[in-house]
Amino acid sequence: MAHLSVTGISKTFGTVPVLVDQSLEVEQGEFVALLGPSGCGKSTLLQIINGLIPADSGRVVLDGEDITGRTGSGRGMVFQGADLFPWRTAIENIAFGLQVKGVGKAERLERARHYLELVGLRGFENAWPHQLSGGMQQRVGIARAFCIQPSLLLMDEPFGALDVQTRDILQDELVRIWEAEPKMVLFVTHGIEEALYLADRILVFSKRPARVLSEIKVPFARPRHDDMKLDPEFLRLRREISELLRHDLEA
Ligand SMILES: Nc1ncnc2c1ncn2[C@@H]1O[C@H](COP(=O)(O)OP(=O)(O)OP(=O)(O)O)[C@@H](O)[C@H]1O
Numbered sequence: 001m002a003h004l005s006v007t008g009i010s011k012t013f014g015t016v017p018v019l020v021d022q023s024l025e026v027e028q029g030e031f032v033a034l035l036g037p038s039g040c041g042k043s044t045l046l047q048i049i050n051g052l053i054p055a056d057s058g059r060v061v062l063d064g065e066d067i068t069g070r071t072g073s074g075r076g077m078v079f080q081g082a083d084l085f086p087w088r089t090a091i092e093n094i095a096f097g098l099q100v101k102g103v104g105k106a107e108r109l110e111r112a113r114h115y116l117e118l119v120g121l122r123g124f125e126n127a128w129p130h131q132l133s134g135g136m137q138q139r140v141g142i143a144r145a146f147c148i149q150p151s152l153l154l155m156d157e158p159f160g161a162l163d164v165q166t167r168d169i170l171q172d173e174l175v176r177i178w179e180a181e182p183k184m185v186l187f188v189t190h191g192i193e194e195a196l197y198l199a200d201r202i203l204v205f206s207k208r209p210a211r212v213l214s215e216i217k218v219p220f221a222r223p224r225h226d227d228m229k230l231d232p233e234f235l236r237l238r239r240e241i242s243e244l245l246r247h248d249l250e251a
């Protein structure tokens with residue numbers, strides 16, 4: 001059974017405590033959003049789970065394996081900017097993770113093509129990143145993360161740099177792909193509506209050092225539609241979260 005267990009993570013940069021005894025769990029197939037003020041430690045937590053930043057203490061266990069401080073298998077990451085290799089074409093960017101794993105060229109290109117088509121980029125296999133729009137680059141970033149078939153997808157404001165229309169489209173695309181290939185997701189965002197629209201559960205973080213102010217189970221059934229944003233319960237939750245964040249910042 002897929003499962004992520006993060007326990008007792010602490011991290012101090014210099015003299016600044018950013019994370020103090022932080023714990024969270026993600027269950028198989030669960031989409032969890034992390035909301036919290038700028039600078040509270042969301043990206044730091046994601047990078048610790050990804051193994052790119054060492055924690056001072058605590059453990060990260062993925063699918064029963066202790067992966068604390070280790071990069072590599074089981075996790076796919078999508079950043080705010082797609083962060084593509086400029087000297088690799090779209091398909092080569094998507095296939096990169098498989099290349100690192102030593103998967104042969106024919107097989108990795110075939111698998112990369114599947115994900116390229118899944119994100120709607122058929123015909124752009126050989127395009128260079130600079131020839132793609134921001135939204136298209138982000139699609140490549142999502143395909144690249146899915147292509148290694150991770151157990152856990154880490155997404156750090158993946159749509160934060162996009163215009164509203166493109167963001168709405170990519171939110172729906174992400175859900176469609178995720179429903180086709182379910183996996184655990186940790187999704188950092190500043191968008192309360194985005195979190196409510198996408199997630200099964202929302203963790204609302206306080207200002208630094210981050211602690212969980214509230215855990216909200218999102219009550220809406222899937223598939224979700226745009227009109228849920230007019231549902232009184234949606235509006236109530238949106239207001240509740242917004243007030244929670246505001247009170248914490250003013251405290
Ligand atoms: N490498 C680093 N060295 C020193 N301080 C750091 C480093 N990385 C992050 N910080 C500090 O840790 C705190 C948390 O940063 P982090 O990037 O995790 O915040 P965040 O919640 O992701 O914010 P945002 O929503 O703006 O992306 C900030 O005060 C930041 O200055």
Ligand SMILES: [Mg+2]
Binds near residue numbers: 042043044156
């Ligand atoms: Mg961040």
